[in-house]
Amino acid sequence: MTDHVPASWKPALDPVLATAEARALGGWLRAEEDGGAVVYPPRGTRLKALELTPLDKVKVVILGQDPYHGPGQAMGLSFSVPEGVKLPPSLRNIYKELAADLGVDAPASGDLTGWARQGVLLLNNTLTVEQGQAGSHAGRGWDAITDACVAAVAARDVPSVFILWGSHAQAKAKRIAELKGGPHLVVESPHPSPLSAHRGFFGSKPFSRANEFLTQHGRGKVDWAAL
Secondary structure: OOOOOOHHHHHHHHHHHOOHHHHHHHHHHHHHHHOOOOEEOOOOOOOHHHHHOOHHHOOEEEEEOOOOOOOOOOOOOOOOOOOOOOOOHHHHHHHHHHHHHHOOOOOOOOOOHHHHHOOEEEEEOOOOEEOOEOOOOOOOOHHHHHHHHHHHHHHOOOOOEEEEEOHHHHHHHHOOHHHOOOOOEEEEEOOOOOOOHHHOOOOOOHHHHHHHHHHHOOOOOOOOOOO
């Protein structure tokens, strides 16, 4: 893996990055790209979630599955797309729930950098994908790395919120021993995808629930309307 690990995350990630599995992932990715495969997001942005949200600043974790696989979409933050890019369907539904939950206007921009800078860790389970092939890098070794990120947040004694949309995020959380019985709030609902949003994502109020918990524990609320 060529991307630089931010300093605050190094103690949590250095052990897992030293494993044979992680080295194999890095070698495989280089070989894929050297062979002509187009991989998203581009090198240098794959750890953007960790760069924008240092470990000691994390208030909320929102877990995604894998990056968007269309040109110009993936930017290293789960569910986020760069300014000016058409909103993907799941993000449109996230914004609908945001507007209904907090009574704010749905943002026009899909760039969630503003959330990340406020302590919202927007982390995908798999941090790369091949162009046009959803899920193509699943099972290649990213899971152990992103599990270590989630475990590092859960291991802190500072109350945080884990927002788990869909079965993949919920299954990942179940692997994290540090989440069991800790001081954290876990918010679960179906995924915001159009295939499942009407099964309980809409009306789940994740944003107000997160802010209520953060306020109760003296951590300060997230301004979800500030992107």
